[in-house]
Amino acid sequence: MKKLLGALTAATAVWASCVGGEPAQTERGIVASEIRKAVKDVSRIEFEARDRAVLYSADGKVIGSARYSSPFAEAARGFRGPVPVLVIFTNKGTVRTVRPLPNQEDARFWRKLLAAALFDSWSGFPVREAAQLEVDAVTSATYSSRGAIGSTGKLIEEEALSNGK
Numbered sequence: 001m002k003k004l005l006g007a008l009t010a011a012t013a014v015w016a017s018c019v020g021g022e023p024a025q026t027e028r029g030i031v032a033s034e035i036r037k038a039v040k041d042v043s044r045i046e047f048e049a050r051d052r053a054v055l056y057s058a059d060g061k062v063i064g065s066a067r068y069s070s071p072f073a074e075a076a077r078g079f080r081g082p083v084p085v086l087v088i089f090t091n092k093g094t095v096r097t098v099r100p101l102p103n104q105e106d107a108r109f110w111r112k113l114l115a116a117a118l119f120d121s122w123s124g125f126p127v128r129e130a131a132q133l134e135v136d137a138v139t140s141a142t143y144s145s146r147g148a149i150g151s152t153g154k155l156i157e158e159e160a161l162s163n164g165k
Helices: 004-017 023-038 107-114 127-132 140-163
Strands: 042-050 051-054 060-068 085-090 095-100
Touching: 004 060, 023 042, 023 051, 023 060, 023 085, 051 140, 060 127, 060 140, 085 140, 095 107, 127 140
Parallel strands: none
Antiparallel strands: 042 051, 051 060, 060 085, 085 095
């Protein structure tokens, strides 16, 4: 599945460049798709900045926000490169969920992170508390874990600083 996602991402990037699209549009498409999978009642997604989006319900009310780690991915590297993630927040200032975005990590090690539920470590915590969490790396997938933890932590810190929650 990881290879399929990688191939799909690459094909989309090539297509976007051929039709005059920007890489950010491709990235935003992937992020929007992941948001819609995680938040069933989202009706509209409004991208505010390069790394942030606001989520709206069908009646136009804000139901949360999201940050994705592309601006920070280089600083949070796994064994094979950046480990980007998507962090979705409720409108009450808690972490709703963390979802991995396409990456180049080895599938065997990545499955260990998923099986250990690493990405659930922050869910349900208020943003300020989540920013202070010390999440342990998954044994036998240390590099991938550190990349995912670093990327997630940076996004949560940014959210805490920008929203004061």
